[in-house]
Amino acid sequence: MKRYKKFLAICLLPLLLFACKKDKHTLGEVLDKSEIKFSVLQDKKADAGGNTVILKNMTPGTLPMWDYGTGTSTKMTDTVRFAFAGDYVIRFSVSTGGRIVKLDSVVVKVTQDNLNYVNDPLWKALTGGVGNEKEWVLDTEGKFFNGPMYFYGTSNGWLKEGGPWKDGAVQTGCYGSDCWVWEAGLGDTYPNNMTQGNYGSMTFSLKGAAVFKAVKPMENINSQTGTYFLNVAGKILTINNATILRGYKPAKNGITGISNWTNYKILSLDENTMQLGVLRDRDVDGEGPAMIVYNFLTKNFSDNYVPPVTGPDEGFDPTFKAGELLNMLTGTGSAGRLWKIDAEGNPIDWIAKGKGWTKSHNDSRDWGWNNALDVVAKDSWILFSRIGGLKYTRNQHGVVSSGTFTINESTNEVTLNGELLIQFPGSFITPLKNTFKVVKAFPGKVESKGIWFGTDYNVEKDEWFAFHYIL
Numbered sequence: 281m282k283r284y285k286k287f288l289a290i291c292l293l294p295l296l297l298f299a300c301k302k303d304k305h306t307l308g309e310v311l312d313k314s315e316i317k318f319s320v321l322q323d324k325k326a327d328a329g330g331n332t333v334i335l336k337n338m339t340p341g342t343l344p345m346w347d348y349g350t351g352t353s354t355k356m357t358d359t360v361r362f363a364f365a366g367d368y369v370i371r372f373s374v375s376t377g378g379r380i381v382k383l384d385s386v387v388v389k390v391t392q393d394n395l396n397y398v399n400d401p402l403w404k405a406l407t408g409g410v411g412n413e414k415e416w417v418l419d420t421e422g423k424f425f426n427g428p429m430y431f432y433g434t435s436n437g438w439l440k441e442g443g444p445w446k447d448g449a450v451q452t453g454c455y456g457s458d459c460w461v462w463e464a465g466l467g468d469t470y471p472n473n474m475t476q477g478n479y480g481s482m483t484f485s486l487k488g489a490a491v492f493k494a495v496k497p498m499e500n501i502n503s504q505t506g507t508y509f510l511n512v513a514g515k516i517l518t519i520n521n522a523t524i525l526r527g528y529k530p531a532k533n534g535i536t537g538i539s540n541w542t543n544y545k546i547l548s549l550d551e552n553t554m555q556l557g558v559l560r561d562r563d564v565d566g567e568g569p570a571m572i573v574y575n576f577l578t579k580n581f582s583d584n585y586v587p588p589v590t591g592p593d594e595g596f597d598p599t600f601k602a603g604e605l606l607n608m609l610t611g612t613g614s615a616g617r618l619w620k621i622d623a624e625g626n627p628i629d630w631i632a633k634g635k636g637w638t639k640s641h642n643d644s645r646d647w648g649w650n651n652a653l654d655v656v657a658k659d660s661w662i663l664f665s666r667i668g669g670l671k672y673t674r675n676q677h678g679v680v681s682s683g684t685f686t687i688n689e690s691t692n693e694v695t696l697n698g699e700l701l702i703q704f705p706g707s708f709i710t711p712l713k714n715t716f717k718v719v720k721a722f723p724g725k726v727e728s729k730g731i732w733f734g735t736d737y738n739v740e741k742d743e744w745f746a747f748h749y750i751l
Contacts, residue, residue, distance in 0.1 A: 310377030329392025342374035363397040413485035415579040425575035433458035438515040515546040537562040552581040592634025595720040609664040616665025622748040623657035632743040692718040711735040
């Protein structure tokens with residue numbers, strides 16, 4: 281038995297030694313510069329001036345890296361179009377065997393302009409058009425956007441197209457499963473994500489070439505120059521050797537976690553406003569991927585911005601003549617007036633400092649209205665009359681009751697003696713008090729505009745929750 285064990289151990293020893301050896305991994309042979317084949321050809325049939333250039337890497341097993349001045353590419357075959365005449369340097373390198381091998385640059389001479397490549401409306405919105413340039417600044421004062429930075433889902437994109445998102449409501453800008461938006465405001469949120477201050481300006485020029493220039497006081501950069509390219513179809517803006525106005529050093533949830541500061545998603549772009557998004561692809565404080573969107577205004581728009589004259593909504597906190605509110609509620613005839621909630625129009629609103637939020641049925645659904653409330657409102661009503669005293673009759677989803685009411689003309693308050701306005705059992709917006717205030721009314725226009733009954737008031741926000749009743 282001992283001899284058998286010894287024999288077995290001797291036989292297994294080579295196997296154990298073999299198993300313990302480390303595997304040798306190789307990255308492949310590093311090719312010599314002379315072994316790498318590529319071509320840069322101008323397609324004179326497409327453009328007589330040689331504006332269209334075809335780039336080809338003809339070396340299998342290598343990863344190409346093209347830098348053609350107005351952009352970069354890692355495609356084996358790519359087509360580049362130059363709008364302006366001039367000499368363009370094509371730099372080419374490949375990754376081979378784990379090393380980068382640089383090839384000799386090729387100079388492409390473009391002899392004619394072809395402005396068809398930069399005449400799309402988006403090019404004009406970005407630059408002002410051929411022969412012009414446009415200067416942009418961050419919207420740090422909330423002149424158009426709700427602050428300089430928003431957070432979007434990674435599937436959001438060009439906001440004028442895309443599919444539905446936000447709980448199934450028909451919205452735009454969704455191109456996948458991760459669609460959402462948080463509009464970080466000015467208040468406390470803005471300085472927490474971007475230090476407040478002067479972020480400088482950036483300029484997109486089309487004066488003889490697509491040149492990007494920036495001045496960035498917050499980054500201690502007096503001058504930054506690069507090139508750029510606008511991919512109209514893909515809604516991608518590429519900036520080479522420079523970056524957009526973006527913040528002051530790494531800031532929580534802002535500048536950190538972002539690998540690519542060259543390519544930007546265009547979420548919106550028009551004559552005066554622009555939104556550019558970068559992907560936060562690295563984890564930041566456990567919050568996961570997101571698209572950080574920077575909101576820009578043209579400097580001309582920003583410098584000439586005049587804040588709108590803001591005031592309360594039409595009809596807010598109305599003043600009535602003696603008996604006018606009673607006439608509005610009951611009419612002047614003997615039948616009285618029957619009121620219903622404007623379920624098909626704009627049923628509810630949060631009226632803060634005299635300004636309402638909602639304008640339509642869909643808006644109301646964002647603030648608490650839903651299908652169940654539609655059903656109740658459809659066949660519920662309240663009738664105010666003055667025959668034999670101030671009386672009301674309420675139909676609560678088929679259950680009819682009645683009582684008396686009083687009006688406090690000094691406060692525009694109406695009290696139902698013993699009951700409440702139309703109820704929505706189980707909903708947080710159902711009225712809980714038998715006294716409500718006429719928050720908005722329109723003397724002489726009641727037939728077309730109705731009345732807003734305020735049922736709950738938040739003192740801290742100076743905000744009324746109100747129901748819209750119509751005849």
